[in-house]
Amino acid sequence: MKRAWGVGLLWGLLAILASVPLWLTLPEPDARAITQAVRVEPHGEVPVNLPLVGRKAGGHEHYRLSFELDQVAPSYLFIPVASQQATFELAGQPVGNAEDRISMVGMASGTPVLIRLPLESLKVGRNVIEVSLRSVDLLPTGLSRAYVGGIEQLAVHYRVRVFVLEYLRFMVLAAQLLIALVVGVVWLYRPAEALFGWMFSLLLMSMVIYLGMVWELVPNFMAVMPYLVMAGSSASLILVITVLLIAGQPPPRWLKMATVAIPSVCVLLGLSGLVPAHRLVLLVSAPLNILSMLVASGIVAWAAFARRLHEAWLLVLPLSLMTITGLHDLLVLLGELSNPILLSMYYRPLMLIGIAMILMRRLGISLTRLDNVNGYLTDRLEQRERELACLHEADRRKAAQQVLSEERARLTADLHDGLSGHLASIIALSERENSRQVERAAREALDDLRLVVQSLDIDDRELPVALAGLRERLERQLKRTGIGLEWSMARLPEIAGVTPSHALNVLRIVQEAITNAIKHGQPTRILVSGDRQDDGRARIAVENDGLPFPRQADRGGSGLRNMRRRVRQLHGDIYIEPLESGTRLSLLLPLRLPEPTVAESQRPLTGTLL
Numbered sequence: 001m002k003r004a005w006g007v008g009l010l011w012g013l014l015a016i017l018a019s020v021p022l023w024l025t026l027p028e029p030d031a032r033a034i035t036q037a038v039r040v041e042p043h044g045e046v047p048v049n050l051p052l053v054g055r056k057a058g059g060h061e062h063y064r065l066s067f068e069l070d071q072v073a074p075s076y077l078f079i080p081v082a083s084q085q086a087t088f089e090l091a092g093q094p095v096g097n098a099e100d101r102i103s104m105v106g107m108a109s110g111t112p113v114l115i116r117l118p119l120e121s122l123k124v125g126r127n128v129i130e131v132s133l134r135s136v137d138l139l140p141t142g143l144s145r146a147y148v149g150g151i152e153q154l155a156v157h158y159r160v161r162v163f164v165l166e167y168l169r170f171m172v173l174a175a176q177l178l179i180a181l182v183v184g185v186v187w188l189y190r191p192a193e194a195l196f197g198w199m200f201s202l203l204l205m206s207m208v209i210y211l212g213m214v215w216e217l218v219p220n221f222m223a224v225m226p227y228l229v230m231a232g233s234s235a236s237l238i239l240v241i242t243v244l245l246i247a248g249q250p251p252p253r254w255l256k257m258a259t260v261a262i263p264s265v266c267v268l269l270g271l272s273g274l275v276p277a278h279r280l281v282l283l284v285s286a287p288l289n290i291l292s293m294l295v296a297s298g299i300v301a302w303a304a305f306a307r308r309l310h311e312a313w314l315l316v317l318p319l320s321l322m323t324i325t326g327l328h329d330l331l332v333l334l335g336e337l338s339n340p341i342l343l344s345m346y347y348r349p350l351m352l353i354g355i356a357m358i359l360m361r362r363l364g365i366s367l368t369r370l371d372n373v374n375g376y377l378t379d380r381l382e383q384r385e386r387e388l389a390c391l392h393e394a395d396r397r398k399a400a401q402q403v404l405s406e407e408r409a410r411l412t413a414d415l416h417d418g419l420s421g422h423l424a425s426i427i428a429l430s431e432r433e434n435s436r437q438v439e440r441a442a443r444e445a446l447d448d449l450r451l452v453v454q455s456l457d458i459d460d461r462e463l464p465v466a467l468a469g470l471r472e473r474l475e476r477q478l479k480r481t482g483i484g485l486e487w488s489m490a491r492l493p494e495i496a497g498v499t500p501s502h503a504l505n506v507l508r509i510v511q512e513a514i515t516n517a518i519k520h521g522q523p524t525r526i527l528v529s530g531d532r533q534d535d536g537r538a539r540i541a542v543e544n545d546g547l548p549f550p551r552q553a554d555r556g557g558s559g560l561r562n563m564r565r566r567v568r569q570l571h572g573d574i575y576i577e578p579l580e581s582g583t584r585l586s587l588l589l590p591l592r593l594p595e596p597t598v599a600e601s602q603r604p605l606t607g608t609l610l
Contacts, residue, residue, distance in 0.1 A: 026164070029078060029157045031149025037131075038064040051081075051144040061141055063131040067148050072122045077129065078154040079113040080161050081144040081341065086113065089130040091121040112161035114154060165341075172348050173210055179352050180204055183359060195245040195362075199355060201238050201259075206348075208232035226277035230266040233285040234259045236292030243296045243319070246311050246358065247303035262288065286330050293323040314357050318350035458503040463495050466503040467510070467540075471528070474514060483518065484525040492530025493538050497593035505566040506540070506587070509574070512559050513542040513585045521546025521583060533588060537572075540587040548578035570594075 039046045040062040048063070069075070077088065077096070086098035096115035133141050147154060180203035187196035208228050237259040241251040266284050270277035297319045303312035325343040332342060458466045471487045478485045510528065517523050523546030533539050567574050572589040 026080070026160060027157070029147050029149065029154050031078070031147040031153045032067060034065050034067055034146040034148065040064060050146065052142060060132070060134040063133065063143065065129040065131060065146050067127055069122060069124055069127060071124060072119060074119065074150065075117045075122060075148055076151055076154050077113070077115045077117055078147045078149070078158055079144055080157070081142060081165070082111060082113050083133045083141050083143065085134040087132045088115055090117055090127065093118070093121055095121070112158055112165060114158040169345055172345060173207070175349060175352055176203055176207060179356055180207070183355070186359065186363070195242065198238055198242045198245060199359070202235055202242055203355070205232055205235035205238060226281050227267050227270060229281050230270065230285050231263050233266070233288050234263045236289040237262065239296045240292050240299070243299045243315065246315070247299055247307065247309060282333060286333060290323070290326050290330055293319065293326050297323050311358050311361060315354045318347065318354045322347045322351060458498060458500055460498050461494055461496055463498050463503060463506060464489055464492065466507055470507050470510060478526065481518065483523060486525065486527045488528070489530040491532065492540070493532045493591060495538055495589060495591055495593060499593070502570060502593045505570055506589070509563050509566055509587055510540060510542060512563055516559060517542070517544040517546060517583065523582065536591065538589045538591060540589070541584055543579070543582060543584040545582040548581070549576050549583035550578070
């Protein structure tokens with residue numbers, strides 16, 4: 001509700017501002033005013049009051065203006081609005097000609113005049129100025145009140161009227177020409193948009209009247225001017241087509257044909273002499289303009305209020321005001337109103353602004369849709385690229401896994417059929433010959449071979465499986481030696497990036513730690529456990545209750561060197577802690593193991609290492 005009130009208030013303020021030319025009058029100068037004149041006719045003189053409007057269009061009339069002077073001083077004659085052609089004489093001498101100031105005809109409702117009165121022609125007492133008026137177009141003859149005074153009293157008022165009656169019209173022309181070029185370029189690149197084509201035609205045909213600027217360059221131009229007005233009346237029908245397209249309604253075919261047919265018929269009738277050209281303008285072209293604006297205003301109001309189209313709202317106020325001022329100008333042409341100023345020209349900027357806003361809105365919507373489509377396509381492309389990358393990575397892994405599986409199978413079969421068979425034969429022969437040392441060495445070699453073969457079957461995140469297999473073999477070995485084994489891996493965190501080489505390195509390190517404990521520590525119990533360190537790394541601890549590890553022990557043994565080499569490949573650390581009774585070895589591993597490379601073997605160790 002508040003939003004509706006806000007929109008209504010905004011439109012009300014715009015309507016008040018836009019209607020200012022309908023009720024606002026320019027201030028009059030503080031100078032001697034001439035409010036009465038004498039019209040000179042063949043049968044005598046007729047007193048008239050100023051302002052004088054509504055005389056016959058295209059006619060010629062003669063007036064006398066008189067004023068009193070107490071003393072001769074530099075003086076100027078200021079007439080806010082005079083007919084297009086006006087000449088002035090003082091004491092029988094020409095003092096000014098408004099014809100020199102005419103910039104264009106066809107839409108000029110008069111021109112301001114400021115004339116310097118020669119001192120030698122002025123006198124104390126009564127002075128008379130002869131004024132000849134002639135309208136060169138359809139407008140009636142007109143003459144506003146005249147003022148006599150100094151330049152400081154009249155200059156500002158003269159400049160204001162020159163701006164309003166002349167410069168402002170050229171500004172409207174420049175704006176309309178610019179918008180017409182923009183719409184024409186847009187239509188050139190988007191010919192399928194019928195609205196842009198009709199907008200361009202509307203702007204172009206409504207500028208036909210501006211050809212009055214070259215009236216002095218073309219012979220007999222004034223005879224052609226009514227026909228230009230008739231041709232320009234097609235813009236009123238194009239306006240109806242334009243608002244129909246904005247309202248989303250297809251214009252009927254007969255209306256499109258009428259944009260050419262009606263002006264053509266009027267021109268032909270005028271050229272044939274059957275109907276005077278000026279009468280055709282007053283009876284056909286001018287009413288057609290008013291009727292078309294009324295119809296267009298009704299269509300826009302229906303589209304705005306009934307269909308609630310945003311673009312229609314942009315034209316409600318401009319079309320309503322143009323219709324009102326069009327009626328005003330028609331009454332001026334018919335001599336029914338005393339105001340000589342044509343107002344419709346001053347409301348063209350509102351229509352131009354509405355058209356420009358519609359154009360920019362459609363362009364903005366098109367760009368927004370294009371950005372959305374581009375964003376959608378970009379997202380889809382990135383999604384497809386990610387999917388392709390995932391598929392490629394999956395294919396690569398699958399291929400690598402297949403090659404690895406095939407290599408594992410081949411190597412396992414070779415080891416099982418070859419080396420394991422020989423070791424089994426050695427064990428059988430040593431049992432028959434009762435050679436315990438050969439049997440023990442052969443069994444250790446067979447267990448080591450089984451450890452290697454088992455590591456080949458380890459996949460990523462399956463390190464606990466490999467450790468469980470090691471535990472099974474260690475329990476059998478330690479049971480024969482009378483050493484107890486406690487095993488706890490429930491708290492070991494999941495480790496990613498496990499490869500067969502990683503698994504073999506971990507198993508070798510744990511196996512070497514237990515072997516060293518058996519050889520050098522004389523333990524009765526060995527504890528192997530897994531957990532997570534405070535720094536987030538995984539830890540595998542091998543603890544025994546035998547002899548403590550000497551702090552100054554030689555670190556150059558081959559077993560310890562092999563453990564250091566293997567832990568570097570894992571990007572981990574090894575710590576040895578002598579206990580009061582026994583020794584603890586801690587293997588620290590990252591939660592994601594690195595890809596095994598040759599360079600990893602050169603990685604320096606950190607902490608208290610072996």
